[in-house]
Amino acid sequence: MEIFGPIPSRRLGKSLGINIIPPKVCSYSCVYCQVGRTKKMCINPVEVDDKEEIKENVRQKLDLLEQRGERVDYLTFIADGEPTLASNLAEIIKSVRDFNINTAIITNSSTIDRPGVKESLKMVDWVSLKCDAYTEEVWHKINRPHGGLEPGKIKNGMIEFSRDYSxxxxxxxxxxxxxxxSEEELKSIASFLNEIKPDVSYISIPTRPPAEEYAVSPTPESINRAYNIFKSQGLTPELLIGYEGSGFASTGNIKEDILSITSVHPLKQEAIVALLKKADASWNEVNSLIEEGRITVVEYNGSKFYVRTIK
Ligand code: SF4
Known part of the structure; x- marks a missing residue:
């Protein structure tokens, strides 16, 4: 077990990480995993530390942070493996809820069809579900799942969970x-996500060294296309591309505002024009961001979009 942070996060504010799973025990071995190939592929519940021990460790960390005047917005179950494999997940979640701090969990969704996991996740205030693929072929290529997993069960589990979760x-x-x-896969993913209606559909790219060298970020055009496909399905997409933009304009510095927004949403030309007008600034600011290589212009469906350049 490891308690780490708090880490500043655009999604969760100051998030204190709780890692309850032994290193790299996972039901997937994603090609982009930043902690390398999965050493122990597993779909059965894993024995982890006792809930009291975990709670005590979290308490000590919170006391320390309080002495330093540091705030914690979320207690986040995050692992270099899959947290929902913990055999006593429900007990652990219940015990850390006693701290009266919001809880969050980042799961790969592979166990969500299990009643025990679903009930556990329902106790958590913020749940992030992984959905990298719709077709079985792509799922195998990107997530390299344990042979005992069934994609249909996972999808149904996600749908059922989304209906019951508040x-x-x-x-x-x-x-x-x-x-x-590909356009086809992204449309299928977006249409599935539309069934479960997430509050936000994050689109991320590999920003740290991946398990497999070939798992690299798509082009800015592809990222922009994915964003627009998600948007056209009625989703609320946001980009997670390695920059912590706030998505809101108002630093008073137009270049910083454009960089901040484009790290979350690609901006259409009209939107940039409106921003510049509000800030009483000229198109030179945009040209200078392009020349500095900080934003890139791409075209989609006949419109020009300005996207944050990928590192
Ligand atoms: S699910 Fe997460 S921890 Fe498991 S292999 Fe994929 S990225 Fe790594």
Whole structure:
């Protein structure tokens, strides 16, 4: 077990991480995983530390942070493996809820069809579900799942969970060049996500060294296309592309505002024109961001979009 942070996060504010799973025990071995290939592929519940021990460790960390005057917005179950594999997940969640701090969990969704996991997740205030693929072929390519998993059960589990859950549910789709970034796959993913109606559908890209060298970020055009496909399905997409933009304009510095917004949403030309007008600034600011290589212009469906350049 490891308690770490708090980490500043656009999604969760100051998030204190709780890692309850032994290193790299997971039901997937995603090609983009930043902690390398999965050492122990597993779909059965895993024995982890006792809930009291975990609670005590969280308490000590919170006391320490309080002495330093540091705030914690979320207690987040996040692992270098899959947190829902913990055999006593429900007990652990219940015990940390005693701290009266919002809870969050980042899961790969592979166990969500299990009644025990579903009930556990329902106790958490913010749940992030992974959805990188719709078709079985792409799912195998990108997530390299344990052989005992069934994609139909996972999808049904996600649908059922979304119907019963009253907290904030988001999804995360990691885009990998040449694997899940085709128009067809993205449309299928978006249409499925529309069934579960997440509050936000995050689109991310590999920003740290991946398990497999070939798992690289798609082009800015592909990222923009994914964003627009999600949007056209009625979803609320946001980009997670390695920059922590706030998505809101108002620093008073127009260049910073454009960078901040484009790290969350691609901006149409008209939107930039409106921003510049509000700030009484000229198109030179945009040209200078392009020249500095900080934003890129791409075209989609006959419109020009300005996107944050990927590192
Ligand atoms: S689900 Fe998460 S921890 Fe497991 S292999 Fe994929 S990225 Fe890594």
């Amino acid at each position: 907290g904030k549910m988001v999804t995360e789709t990691m885009l990998v060049k040449g694997i899940n970034d």
